[in-house]
Amino acid sequence: MTRIDVRKTYKLAIGGAFPRSESGRSYEVTDASGGFLANAAHASRKDARDAVVAARKAFPGWSARTAYNRGQVVYRVAEVLEGRRAQLAEEVQRAEGATRRVSEGLVDAAVDRLVWYAGWADKLAQVVGGTNPVAAPYFDFSVPEPTGVVGVLAPQESSLLGLVSVVAPAVVTGNTVVVAASVRRPLPAVTFAEVLATSDVPGGVVNVLTGLLTDTAPTLASHLDVNALDLTGALGDPDGATALEADAAENLKRVRRPAQDDWATDPGLDRMTWLLETKTVWHPIGT
Amino acid sequence: MGGTAPLDRTSPVFDYAPAPESRSVVDLRSSYGLFIDGQFVEPVAGGSFKTISPATEEVLAEVAEADEADVDLAVRAARRAYTRTWSRMSGRERGKYLFRIARILQERSRELAVLETLDNGKPIRESRDVDVPLAAAHFFYYAGWADKLRYAFPGRDPRPLGVAGQVIPWNFPLLMLAWKIAPALACGNTVVLKPAETTPLSALLFAEICRQADLPPGVVNIVTGAGDTGRAVVAHPDVDKVAFTGSTDVGRQIARAVAGTEKRLTLELGGKAANIVFDDAPVDQAVEGIVDGIFFNQGHVCCAGSRLLVQESVADEVLERLKRRMSTLRVGDPMDKNTDVGAINSAEQLAKIRELSDIGEQEGADRWSPPCDLPSQGFWFPPTVFTGVSQAHRIAREEIFGPVLSVLTFRTPAEAVEKANNTPYGLSAGVWSDKGSRILWTADRLRAGVVWANTFNKLDPTSPFGGYKESGYGREGGRHGLEGYLR
Amino acid sequence: MPLAASTPHDLAEVAASDAALRRFLHGLPGVDQVGAEARAAMLGTRSIKTSSKAFALDLAVRMVDLTTLEGQDTAGKVRALASKAMRPDPTDPACPPVAAVCVYPDLVTVAKETVRGSGVQVASVATAFPSGRASLEVKLADVRAAVASGADEVDMVIDRGAFLTGRYLQVFEEIEAVLAACSREDGSRAHLKVILETGELQTYDSVRRASWLAMLAGGDFIKTSTGKVSPAATLPVALVMLEAVRDFREATGRMVGVKPAGGIRTAKDAIKHLVVVNEVAGPDWLDPAWFRFGASSLLNDLLMQRTKQRTGRYSGPDYVTLD
Known part of the structure; x- marks a missing residue:
């Protein structure tokens, strides 16, 4: 007699917990050829608001960690992800319809990207900050600081590598994140949230929402306690992106417009620096 | 004269006699046109407004009011100058123009300070000791960056954005102009700048300084006017970059207006420090x-x-x-x-x-x-x-x-x-x-x-300045100030 | 201690012990060097023209302690100086006399004879000026000799060594002893100016503490410098000392004078100081009873500027007397 599988319930990740949507709704996730994979939670506006509250709550602690510590935590994520390589390769394969080999390559690239970003944690301040030679007797220095709570629409196509590539730079710089996963390919994101939960990332630092963007994205765009909005996942919907950007203007969110990204190439500093504020401090020099 | 001497004084109070700065150094014209493509021109529709001295309510001059058609001419001039001249010029040559401008600002510092104080109402001590020297220092600082941009951002090959539309406030008219124009030009962009409607005069004198410096026509264009003129600058489809300093409310409107466009945006807004x-x-x-x-x-x-x-x-x-x-x-x-x-x-x-x-x-x-x-x-x-x-x-x-x-x-x-x-x-x-x-x-x-x-x-000029949260985004000053004008 | 100025009641206690005095002085608010210098520089940009300049020049003349403190001083030199003190500008009867002449103790008698009846005071440096490196007995003898010779004012130096090593009570008691030695037989006493030698104290925090120390010990004036150490008087040092006398009056009701000395050579510098007096301590101090310039060459520049004010022509060194 064949064993009956224990199927996995794909839930949201909010504030270190894995709730189903408070709305009780879910939606059907299919593989690349239309076969049923699982029901994913359909996050509501309320779920999105709860996620923002969790991200804000986590922000003071996470941003106050030493850069060294944040680097260690992100590196730990890479370690744990490496350990889940097989599971994620399978999920990516199903989600994206790629070959096994390509999918494994994508997971490997995601692990390598985390390692790359982990190393930036305690170096970026020296690259983008510094002292300013003002023409007066003051010691004047500029340091980068995290912007705050970031709403992210993860890329729709690249379910894991794309997700990691938009979340890691935000987190390693000390921001906290509410990410709306790829709508049609959300399952690797949920598993990635489980990886985060088992790798020293404090609850609330990364909150993962699955479901239609029509509910979550406007909530993130209009929420006054969200400081930045990454519209990468709205690439295929220019009108929607424009509306979200206009909404984000209400509290002057930093907005990243959707653009075609190549997740295989060196990402550069840009995905970290747009989520950094420069703080400049002046102090007199005297006896 | 022991320590218990009475406090009454034999001498009168030390009352400073008036020490007025002379106005004669400023040659005010009765009316000013728009500065487009290196020329002072009359506005298409012929509108104008008065700028007054807030200390006396005296009318200082009649200033042209730019409408959409004028802004369009200015943006076209800026685009032409960008394509044909400024983006092709080496950073070293661009830098030399900026150094020239910095020097002329120093040479004409008295005139600029007096004009700024007349039009703005700020004490001459401040325009003389703060606004004008800092404006010149900004041009000196960014002049030096023009041929060193590839050293500013490791791993990048920085390119200019194109035409920058810049809208500035009335509190530090010349200094805010310097904060906007110096980095934009150093990075290879051309500009259309709108000064505030209550303080247009120092920007118009700056236009004259651009001519003295033989800056190629169209690299700097000054369009005067109020909110509608600013909106036209921000909304113009051929503007690649919008830079605004002013109130948070207007900043919000601008952020909405550029949503969905390719325009880059930096905002330096209000505060309650x-x-x-x-x-x-x-x-x-x-x-x-x-x-x-x-x-x-x-x-x-x-x-x-x-x-x-x-x-x-x-x-x-x-x-x-x-x-x-x-x-x-x-x-x-x-x-x-x-x-x-x-x-x-x-x-x-x-x-x-x-x-x-x-x-x-x-x-x-x-x-x-x-x-x-x-x-x-x-x-x-x-x-x-x-x-x-x-x-x-x-x-x-x-x-x-x-x-x-x-x-x-x-x-x-x-x-x-x-x-x-x-x-x-x-x-x-x-x-x-x-x-x-x-x-x-x-x-x-x-x-x-x-x-x-x-x-x-x-x-x-070396020290980055700008806000968190609703005080805006982007930094002005320092290496960071280049970021908003490069791709 | 917070920055609150203490009440007179507190002040009676502060010299009860070395520890109490140290606590008090170190509890005074700090002085930020850059901020203090920026404030002085800003006040230095005040533009003093026409009638206010004429007023300031005359006031500055009246505030001069015309000084000669050289090893080569003689009776002849001091007589010449004292004559000039009484009639700085022989061509202008309206020119006021200076406040005082300032000399070494052995020349007090000569100075006193010359200025007698003119209202010009004679100030004598004492206490082993300028270093102050002598035993207390020697210093007090120096003071008594000056007073006995007729000095109206005594300019003492504090023991900077003791101050810098934190022996504040020793400095305090020495000032008290000097003050006692200023007494005359008729019950009056010579006016005591306490020289802090700010160029050796180096920091503005120390200048503020030394100012309070001198005021608490009973000094009538606090004076910046001997003139033998560079830097001597600077505008920011005067600013810090003027803040101290202002705060001291607020705390105690007693007014103490300030005397910058050394390095003020031009009328422009003197007027900058008067602006600082006016805007920091207040107009009460704009009086020779409460503010002095210890200077020698300053007077001639003031006189040349007076002439310019009076005649509209710029004067030259040939038109003022060199003594």
């Missing part, structure tokens, strides 16, 4: 810093220290010293070299300051100003301090943009930081303490783009 005075502060310098923080430029400063947060144990003493110091402020004729506080920039701004101050009184705060004789003509508001203010009062939350200080108290460093950060703004803050570790602890926790420790309102 906390100036935190701990009980171990160097008190005399702290009092100076409080005064500089809120009365510099009549409080028309986005980074003004408009909320004084003073530790309760020293609040009475600090206030007493502050009031004594305020009593020595010399309010009046901005052209007098001894004036500390000049005229409010416009009737409209004066009305806003009055309204919020009246609300402060209605909400129960105690209002105090030193006795001072204000001129009968022009727009004036005395240096004012409100005590008994709580976080809930409107004068503690809204940007007044005038010489009005709200005083709040705190008991512990944590409370100071919490109150300081309890605002949608995040432009600047001040911290006063003789204890280094406390200063760094506080500076680290303040959510503000500029933190002045044991000083206030200091600016330098």
Whole structure:
């Protein structure tokens, strides 16, 4: 007699917990050829608001960690992800319809990207900050600081590598994140949230929402306690992106417009620096 | 003459005689056109407006009002100059033009200072010692970057954006122009700049300086006008970059207007900065810093220290010293070299300051100003301090943009930081303490783009300036200031 | 201690012990060097023209302690100086006399004879000026000799060595002893100016503490410098000392004078100081009873500027007397 599988319930990740949507709704996730994979939670506006509250709550602690510590935590994520390589390769394969080999390559690239970003944690301040030679007797220095709570629409196509590539730079710089996963390919994101939960990332630092963007994205765009909005996942919907950007203007969110990204190439500093504020401090020099 | 001698004086009070700066250095024209493609031209529709001296309400000149058609001509000129000349020129050559401009600003510094004070109402001491020298310094600083851009951002090959549309406020007309134009040009962009409608004259003199420098036509275009002109600049489809300094409300409108476009945007908006005075502060310098923080430029400063947060144990003493110091402020004729506080920039701004101050009184705060004789003509508001203010009062939350200080108290460093950060703004803050570790602890926790420790309102071309949260995004000054003008 | 100025009651206690005195002085608010210098520089940009300049020049003349403190001083030199003190500008009867002549103790008698009846005071440096490196007995003998010779004012130096090593009570008691030695037989006493030698104290924090120390010990004036150490008087040092006398009056009701000495050579410098007096301590101090300039060459520049004010022509060194 064949064993009956224990199927996995794909839930949201909010504030270190894995709730189903408070709305009780879910939606059907299919593989690349239309076969049923699982029901994913359909996050509501309320779920999105709860996620923002969790991200804000986590922000003071996470941003106050030493850069060294944040680097260690992100590196730990890479370690744990490496350990889940097989599971994620399978999920990516199903989600994206790629070959096994390509999918494994994508997971490997995601692990390598985390390692790359982990190393930036305690170096970026020296690259983008510094002292300013003002023409007066003051010691004047500029340091980068995290912007705050970031709403992210993860890329729709690249379910894991794309997700990691938009979340890691935000987190390693000390921001906290509410990410709306790829709508049609959300399952690797949920598993990635489980990886985060088992790798020293404090609850609330990364909150993962699955479901239609029509509910979550406007909530993130209009929420006054969200400081930045990454519209990468709205690439295929220019009108929607424009509306979200206009909404984000209400509290002057930093907005990243959707653009075609190549997740295989060196990402550069840009995905970290747009989520950094420069703080400049002046102090007199005297006896 | 022992130590118990009576306090009465045999001599009269040392009253400074008027020391007016001469106006003759400025050659005011009765009317000014738009500066487009290297020429002063009449506006297409022929509209104009008057610019007045806020200290006397005297009409200084008639200034052309640019509408959409004029803005279109300016953007076309900027595009042509970008494509044909400026983007093709080597950084070294661009830099030399900027150095030239910097030198001419120094050479004509007296004229610029007088014109700025006439048109803006700020004390000549400030336009002479702060605005104009800093504007020249900005051009010097960014001139040097023009041929070194590839060293500014490791791993990048920086390219200019194209045409920058820039809209600036009336509080530091020439300095804000320098903050906008110098980095834009250094990076290889061309610009269409709109000065504020109440202070267009120094920008028009700057246009003349561009001609003296033989700057290629169209690299800098100046379109004068009010809000509609600014909207036309922001909305023009061939503008690649919008840079704005001004109120948070207008910043919001601009952010909405550029949504969905390819336009890059930097915003330097309002503030409600906390100036935190701990009980171990160097008190005399702290009092100076409080005064500089809120009365510099009549409080028309986005980074003004408009909320004084003073530790309760020293609040009475600090206030007493502050009031004594305020009593020595010399309010009046901005052209007098001894004036500390000049005229409010416009009737409209004066009305806003009055309204919020009246609300402060209605909400129960105690209002105090030193006795001072204000001129009968022009727009004036005395240096004012409100005590008994709580976080809930409107004068503690809204940007007044005038010489009005709200005083709040705190008991512990944590409370100071919490109150300081309890605002949608995040432009600047001040911290006063003789204890280094406390200063760094506080500076680290303040959510503000500029933190002045044991000083206030200091600016330098090498030092990045800009806000957190609703105070805007992007930085001006320093290497960071290049970022907004490069792709 | 917070920065609150203490009440007179507190002040009676502060010299009860070395520890109490140290606590008090180190509890005074700090001085930020850059801020203090920036404030002084800003006040230095005040533009003093026409009638206010004429007023300031005359006031500055009346505030001069015309000084000669050289090893080569002689009776002849001091007589010439004292004559000039009484009639600085022989061509202008309206020109006021200076406040005092300032000499070494052995020349007090000569100076006193010359200025007798003119209202010009004679000040004598004492206490092993300028270093102060002598035993207390020698210093007090120096003071008594000066007073006995008729000095109206005594300019003492503090023991900077003791101050810098934190022996504040020793400095305090020495000033008290000098003050006692200033007493005359008729019950009056010579006016005591306490020289801090700010160039050796180096920091403005020390200048503020030394100012309070001297005032607490009973000094009538606090004076910046001997003139033998560079830097001598600077505008920010005067600013810090003027803040101290202002705060001291607020705390005690007693007014103490300030005398910058050394390095003020031009009328422009003198006027900058008067602006600082006016805007920091207040107009009460704009009086020779409360503010002095210890200077020698300053007087001639003031006189040349007076002439310019009076005649509209710029004068030259040939038109003022060199003594």
